[in-house]
Every structure is written in C-alpha cells, then in structure tokens.
Amino acid sequence: MVGNFIFENPTKIIFGEGSFNALSEELKKYPRRILFVYGGGSIKKNGIYEKICEILKESDKEVTELPGVMPNPTLEKLYEGIEVARKAKSEFILAVGGGSVIDYAKALSASVHLEGDPWEEYFTKFEEPTCEILPIGTVLTMVGTGSEMNGGSVITNKKLGMKVGKVFGTELFPKFSILDPTFTYSLPPYQMISGISDILSHLMEQYFSGHDDSVSDYLMEGLMRSVIDNSKIAVKNPTNYEARSNLMWAATLALNTLVECGKPGDWNVHMIGQAIGAITNAAHGMTLSAVEIPYYKMIYRDGLHQFAKFAKNVWMIPSEGKSEEELALAGINALENYLKEMGMSLSIKDFGATQKEIPNIVNATLLGNAGYHPLSKEEVKEILEASLND
Amino acid sequence: MVGNFIFENPTKIIFGEGSFNALSEELKKYPRRILFVYGGGSIKKNGIYEKICEILKESDKEVTELPGVMPNPTLEKLYEGIEVARKAKSEFILAVGGGSVIDYAKALSASVHLEGDPWEEYFTKFEEPTCEILPIGTVLTMVGTGSEMNGGSVITNKKLGMKVGKVFGTELFPKFSILDPTFTYSLPPYQMISGISDILSHLMEQYFSGHDDSVSDYLMEGLMRSVIDNSKIAVKNPTNYEARSNLMWAATLALNTLVECGKPGDWNVHMIGQAIGAITNAAHGMTLSAVEIPYYKMIYRDGLHQFAKFAKNVWMIPSEGKSEEELALAGINALENYLKEMGMSLSIKDFGATQKEIPNIVNATLLGNAGYHPLSKEEVKEILEASLND
Numbered sequence: 001m002v003g004n005f006i007f008e009n010p011t012k013i014i015f016g017e018g019s020f021n022a023l024s025e026e027l028k029k030y031p032r033r034i035l036f037v038y039g040g041g042s043i044k045k046n047g048i049y050e051k052i053c054e055i056l057k058e059s060d061k062e063v064t065e066l067p068g069v070m071p072n073p074t075l076e077k078l079y080e081g082i083e084v085a086r087k088a089k090s091e092f093i094l095a096v097g098g099g100s101v102i103d104y105a106k107a108l109s110a111s112v113h114l115e116g117d118p119w120e121e122y123f124t125k126f127e128e129p130t131c132e133i134l135p136i137g138t139v140l141t142m143v144g145t146g147s148e149m150n151g152g153s154v155i156t157n158k159k160l161g162m163k164v165g166k167v168f169g170t171e172l173f174p175k176f177s178i179l180d181p182t183f184t185y186s187l188p189p190y191q192m193i194s195g196i197s198d199i200l201s202h203l204m205e206q207y208f209s210g211h212d213d214s215v216s217d218y219l220m221e222g223l224m225r226s227v228i229d230n231s232k233i234a235v236k237n238p239t240n241y242e243a244r245s246n247l248m249w250a251a252t253l254a255l256n257t258l259v260e261c262g263k264p265g266d267w268n269v270h271m272i273g274q275a276i277g278a279i280t281n282a283a284h285g286m287t288l289s290a291v292e293i294p295y296y297k298m299i300y301r302d303g304l305h306q307f308a309k310f311a312k313n314v315w316m317i318p319s320e321g322k323s324e325e326e327l328a329l330a331g332i333n334a335l336e337n338y339l340k341e342m343g344m345s346l347s348i349k350d351f352g353a354t355q356k357e358i359p360n361i362v363n364a365t366l367l368g369n370a371g372y373h374p375l376s377k378e379e380v381k382e383i384l385e386a387s388l389n390d
Numbered sequence: 391m392v393g394n395f396i397f398e399n400p401t402k403i404i405f406g407e408g409s410f411n412a413l414s415e416e417l418k419k420y421p422r423r424i425l426f427v428y429g430g431g432s433i434k435k436n437g438i439y440e441k442i443c444e445i446l447k448e449s450d451k452e453v454t455e456l457p458g459v460m461p462n463p464t465l466e467k468l469y470e471g472i473e474v475a476r477k478a479k480s481e482f483i484l485a486v487g488g489g490s491v492i493d494y495a496k497a498l499s500a501s502v503h504l505e506g507d508p509w510e511e512y513f514t515k516f517e518e519p520t521c522e523i524l525p526i527g528t529v530l531t532m533v534g535t536g537s538e539m540n541g542g543s544v545i546t547n548k549k550l551g552m553k554v555g556k557v558f559g560t561e562l563f564p565k566f567s568i569l570d571p572t573f574t575y576s577l578p579p580y581q582m583i584s585g586i587s588d589i590l591s592h593l594m595e596q597y598f599s600g601h602d603d604s605v606s607d608y609l610m611e612g613l614m615r616s617v618i619d620n621s622k623i624a625v626k627n628p629t630n631y632e633a634r635s636n637l638m639w640a641a642t643l644a645l646n647t648l649v650e651c652g653k654p655g656d657w658n659v660h661m662i663g664q665a666i667g668a669i670t671n672a673a674h675g676m677t678l679s680a681v682e683i684p685y686y687k688m689i690y691r692d693g694l695h696q697f698a699k700f701a702k703n704v705w706m707i708p709s710e711g712k713s714e715e716e717l718a719l720a721g722i723n724a725l726e727n728y729l730k731e732m733g734m735s736l737s738i739k740d741f742g743a744t745q746k747e748i749p750n751i752v753n754a755t756l757l758g759n760a761g762y763h764p765l766s767k768e769e770v771k772e773i774l775e776a777s778l779n780d
Contacts (some may be wrong), residue, residue: 002632004406009399015651016394213632215639218498218616222608229603242603249651258648261405261639 028147032093046048052248099145144195146255148177163278266371275364282351289344421481491534534585536645538567553668656761665754672741679734684776692762737754
C-alpha cells in the first residue's frame with residue numbers, strides 16, 4: 001500500500017438471522033417522525049412490510065410512507081420525496097429494500113432541507129451538503145450495492161438520459177443497517193444473480209488499479225474467492241444460510257470504503273454499465289457483466305502483473321510454466337466461464353439494445369481517469385459493439 | 391459465516407506518510423485541557439515529542455504531560471494517571487506510542503470519573519463504564535496491538551501477578567488514530583519483530599475457531615499472507631515504506647473487531663502469553679511465539695479442516711496427495727520455520743523462565759472456553775514445559 005488514506009465508517013451493522021428484532025431498540029435513539037421509504041411492494045408479499053409496521057406502531061412513531069422507489073431511482077421520484085418529507089416534517093428516514101431504495105434515501109436525506117436543486121448541487125456540481133441532513137436507518141432486503149454501509153447514491157435523470165453517482169461523506173452513511181440473510185431468500189433468481197455480479201464487479205473495479213503490493217488487494221482476493229464459492233451454492237440452493245450470509249457480508253465489505261484504502265480504483269465498468277442502465281433500464285449487475293470481458297481484454301496489458309495475480313490468487317490457476325500474459329488471459333477466461341455458469345448477461349442485446357442505442361450509451365458514459373487505461377469514447381464504442389456481438 | 395454479530399467501529403483512521411499533519415485539525419474538534427500520555431521517552435529521541443508539543447502549542451491547548459507508561463502498564467501507573475488527570479481537570483487524552491500507551495489511555499479514560507476502583511470494576515467484574523468517559527485520540531508509533539482502532543485494554547496487577555484484558559464498547563474506541571508508517575522506522579528490531587508476532591497471533595487466534603465457511607476466514611488468510619510477505623521485507627529493510635505501511639494497516643485490521651465477525655475466536659495463546667508477561671515482563675509478541683508451536687501441535691486435530699486450510703491458503707502448500715492431517719502438520723511446520731526465520735522466541739527460557747516459574751505462569755493463566763480445545767491447567771503446564779525445553 002502506497003497511497004495515503006482516511007478511513008472512517010460509523011455505520012452500525014446488525015447482522016444475522018433474527019437481527020431484525022433489534023430495529024425497535026435502534027429506533028428509540030432517533031426522533032419520532034419517520035419517513036418509511038420502500039420499493040415496488042415486494043416487502044408486502046414476503047411479510048417484511050407487516051413486521052416493520054408492527055414495530056413502528058409499538059415504538060409509538062409517527063409514520064409517513066413513501067413507497068414506489070424504482071430500480072434506478074429517478075430525479076422525479078426524488079422531487080416527490082422532498083415534498084412528502086417536508087409536508088410530514090420527517091426527522092428520520094427508514095429505508096427498507098435494496099440498493100436503489102437506500103441510495104434514494106440518502107439523496108433524499110440531503111435534499112429535504114436543501115434550498116437549491118439536488119440534481120444541480122449533488123449530481124452536477126458534486127457539492128457537499130451544508131444543510132441539515134436527516135439520519136437514515138436501513139433494513140436490507142437485497143444484496144449487491146453495499147449502499148447499507150457507505151455514502152454512495154446513484155440517481156437517474158430521465159430527461160437528460162443520465163445515471164449519476166455521488167459519494168457523500170460519513171454524515172450520510174446509514175446510522176444503522178440491519179442485515180438478515182433470510183430476507184434475501186425470496187428474491188427472484190434474476191435479481192439475486194444481478195446482485196452477485198454487482199458485488200464481484202465492485203471488487204474487480206477496485207482490484208484492477210495500482211501497481212504496488214497492498215493489504216487491500218489481499219483482502220479483495222479473499223472476498224472475491226468467498227463470493228465465487230458462495231454464489232455457486234446460493235444459485236443452486238437459495239435458502240442455504242451459510243452461502244446467503246457470506247454473500248451478504250461480502251457485499252457490504254466490497255463497497256464500504258474498506259478495500260479501496262490506499263488504492264486509486266478504476267470504475268470504468270460501472271461508468272459504462274450506468275450508461276447502459278440509463279438508456280435501457282436493465283438490471284444494474286447485468287449491465288456490468290455484459291461489458292466486463294471486452295473491457296478487461298482491452299486493458300489487461302496495462303496492468304499485466306495484477307491480472308496475473310488475479311488468475312493465481314482468485315481463480316487458483318497454477319502459475320508454473322506460464323507467462324504473465326498467459327496467466328492474465330487464463331484469469332479473464334475463468335471469469336468469463338463463471339459469468340456464463342451463473343447466468344449473468346454477457347451481451348447488451350439481452351437488454352434489447354441494438355446498434356442504434358450504442359451512440360446514446362457512449363454519450364451517456366462518464367469517463368474517469370483512474371485505473372490502468374483511461375478510455376476514449378471510441379474505445380467505449382468498441383467495448384459495446386463487442387458486447388452486442390457476443 | 392454462521393454466527394450473528396454486531397459490527398460498529400467509529401474510529402477515524404488517518405493513514406500514511408505525513409498524516410501526522412492532520413493532528414491539529416482533529417484536535418480542534420475536542421476540548422482544551424489535554425492529557426498528553428506517552429511512554430519511556432523514545433518519542434523524545436526520534437523527534438515525535440517535539441512535533442507534538444509544537445502542534446499543541448499552536449492549537450492553544452492546555453497541556454498536562456503524563457510520561458512513563460511502561461510496556462505491560464501497571465495498575466499503580468493507572469492510579470497515578472487518575473490523580474494527575476483529576477488534578478488537571480483533563481477533558482481529552484492524547485496517547486502517543488504503541489499498544490501499551492493506548493491501552494493505558496483507555497483504562498484511564500474510563501477511570502478518571504469512576505467512583506469505584508478500576509481494577510475491581512473493569513478487570514475483575516468486567517463491568518461497563520457508566521461514568522463520564524474522556525475522549526481519546528492517538529498517534530501510533532509501533533505496530534502490533536491494534537489498540538488504535540478497538541476498545542481493548544490490558545492492565546497488569548503486579549501485586550496479584552496478573553495481566554488482564556478488558557474489551558470496552560465503542561464509546562472507548564479512539565476518536566481518531568494517526569498512523570504514519572515512517573514513525574515505525576526507528577523502532578528497535580526486537581520490538582518490531584515482537585509486534586509482527588503479535589499481529590500474526592491475533593489473526594491465528596481468530597482464525598482457529600469455527601467449523602463453517604466464513605468471509606472472515608478469507609479476510610484473515612489474506613491478512614496473514616500480507617503480514618508474512620511484508621514482514622520478511624521489513625526485517626531486512628526497516629525503511630521500506632511499502633512493507634511498513636502494509637504491516638501497519640494489517641495490524642490494525644487484525645484486531646479492529648472486523649475479522650472476528652461471526653466467529654467465536656480462541657485466544658488461548660494470548661491467555662498463556664499474558665501470564666508469561668505478568669511473571670517475566672517479556673515482550674508481549676515474543677511470549678506468544680514461544681508457546682504457539684506446542685499449543686497448535688496439541689490442538690490441531692480438533693480443528694483439522696481449518697488447520698489444513700491454513701496450510702493451503704496461507705502458506706500455499708500444495709494439497710495434492712496429502713491427507714488433511716499431513717497438510718495441517720505441514721502448515722504448523724511452515725509457521726515454525728517462519729518464526730525461526732524472523733528471530734521470534736520459540737522458548738520461554740529466552741525470558742529467563744525456568745521450571746520454577748512454570749507453576750506461577752500456569753496459575754496466572756486465565757482459561758477461556760472458546761476455540762477448538764478448552765485447555766486444562768495440566769495442559770498449560772505441558773505447553774510451557776515443551777516451550778522451555780525447545
């Protein structure tokens with residue numbers, strides 16, 4: 001590890017089967033007027049909604065519900081939430097759902113008392129909030145984003161065809177997050193697999209950067225191995241608690257700012273994936289797997305040693321008698337086989353994208369400068385075309 | 391991971407060369423009357439003392455110094471500190487040093503406003519503090535204990551011949567810890583090696599427990615590999631920044647409550663090591679290496695699969711054609727060779743212990759029930775005798 005860093009993560013994680021019972025105790029620490037934010041209603045089908053309402057009632061909280069947060073939450077929905085929260089004089093946000101709901105809750109918590117426009121302030125100028133922020137608590141029902149233990153928030157501006165992420169400081173981190181792996185049992189397989197793809201991508205995005213020996217890389221190699229081992233079990237047996245709990249905790253650790261310590265990070269896959277999501281509304285994790293292979297095949301030579309390490313220490317490919325180039329390619333090949341085995345998308349045509357959408361996706365891609373190989377727009381087009389023709 | 395857990399760690403880590411410059415900014419957040427706690431004076435030799443004084447002066451703080459915290463800080467020293475802090479009406483403790491100084495600062499921070507006796511309350515009855523607690527900030531000058539990012543505190547009662555650890559809750563965690571790897575360059579080699587032994591032992595104590603597949607194990611395997619790789623470099627070249635920074639961060643992560651999530655932990659090596667420390671005043675890390683090999687040879691059959699994993703995933707011993715028993719023994723053998731190569735103690739005779747001290751050490755050993763193999767006093771005696779005769 002060569003880079004300097006500051007690490008601070010105050011979120012309290014309450015983890016395990018039955019951890020949900022801690023909710024009423026946690027809520028006691030926060031004010032009375034609660035905004036209860038959730039998604040499309042799956043929590044009504046699996047019984048979580050009723051459990052929450054019971055606890056809120058017993059806790060003598062004044063509750064306003066804000067349902068209908070969609071995957072890729074929109075700016076319009078954010079405006080709606082601001083109005084609801086202001087009218088209800090909300091003092092605390094309880095977000096129950098997956099990454100979209102929690103991302104949304106964060107943007108909302110920093111916008112309720114904001115004078116200006118949140119798109120302008122947070123997702124265009126990337127300013128830090130100076131207004132009062134509502135504290136957030138979460139109950140996680142889907143794994144993948146890591147939003148339950150970080151300051152990230154991604155909002156989609158439909159009018160501009162843009163999906164933009166903002167990383168807030170620790171004051172926006174959830175105060176507590178309740179992670180009960182059994183809450184993920186009833187997830188539709190497609191959503192689960194998409195979430196797993198997201199976890200693995202978070203790790204690869206942070207792993208494929210830097211040329212030094214770093215504790216963070218050793219941690220990520222372990223997390224990637226754990227995700228690969230346990231995802232194979234969870235896909236076959238969705239109610240295997242051990243596999244589900246490992247995936248849930250690995251997902252949180254993959255994006256709670258721990259493994260990025262001292263590393264620059266890459267995030268080009270997410271930049272392209274988010275653009276695909278903005279144009280096609282595809283599931284986030286699937287947009288990542290759909291571009292990973294052509295992307296890594298394009299850039300691996302710029303981080304050859306790290307790609308060789310990835311093959312050896314993550315996919316356990318014997319290194320004897322192999323050049324770094326051969327090892328690196330064997331690792332990318334192992335990744336491709338895994339994505340296929342898991343049923344992850346390898347082509348953007350799965351989302352209905354055609355050659356026609358490619359210029360729009362290229363246009364919506366925000367390019368960074370980190371990682372091994374800063375991309376040109378032309379290269380993004382190449383990657384998308386390779387994905388389309390897979 | 392099967393066990394439920396709560397993870398909460400609010401300590402802010404400021405890491406890297408030059409991170410010391412953040413101290414004055416951090417101190418602004420805390421009250422004016424500072425108790426500046428440090429050890430035997432090494433910070434006066436390496437220039438850190440002067441730098442601190444300069445910053446404290448510029449920050450317009452009212453400073454009371456409390457020097458002379460010894461390795462294995464004593465209860466008597468704690469009583470002295472309470473008196474000094476009360477007289478000075480201290481509002482904040484700045485601890486500059488290694489684990490002993492920080493451990494001491496924590497015990498002190500929970501004792502200044504305590505009505506009863508701290509040994510009685512915290513180290514005998516293991517009560518939680520209900521009195522006011524002084525906030526702590528730390529500047530770390532030696533790696534090993536992880537005390538900079540946890541609630542642990544170990545105090546030695548000379549009169550009773552006991553060295554006892556207490557794990558406090560998050561309110562006792564340092565508010566911030568400044569980790570500048572270059573501050574460890576001037577450490578005497580013996581102390582550095584002892585610290586490295588402590589780090590590795592922390593990881594092994596937590597790794598050798600549980601029979602399930604756990605994210606925590608994957609993290610620890612990575613951390614152990616990083617410690618082994620980098621310690622070899624640091625011993626040869628103490629000013630290799632990459633090695634020093636990796637060791638420093640791995641040490642913190644090894645004991646900041648992260649890798650114990652969902653695992654029971656063992657800690658028998660520390661229980662015996664602390665007893666050795668109380669009787670002989672040996673360096674903490676060396677007391678651990680001195681009993682590890684006989685201890686693990688005694689218990690490995692009770693956690694055979696985990697010991698085999700240790701051989702494969704930490705020492706990279708090829709598993710083909712080997713039974714779990716053979717693998718497990720090969721792993722312990724690799725550990726022994728490493729301890730030797732690093733110059734760590736393999737025998738308690740290094741600390742002047744003889745057969746005569748063994749009953750006292752056995753007597754001072756607090757035995758736990760976690761891990762694979764709860765020890766009897768007779769077995770502790772066996773381990774110590776094996777160490778003595780190594």
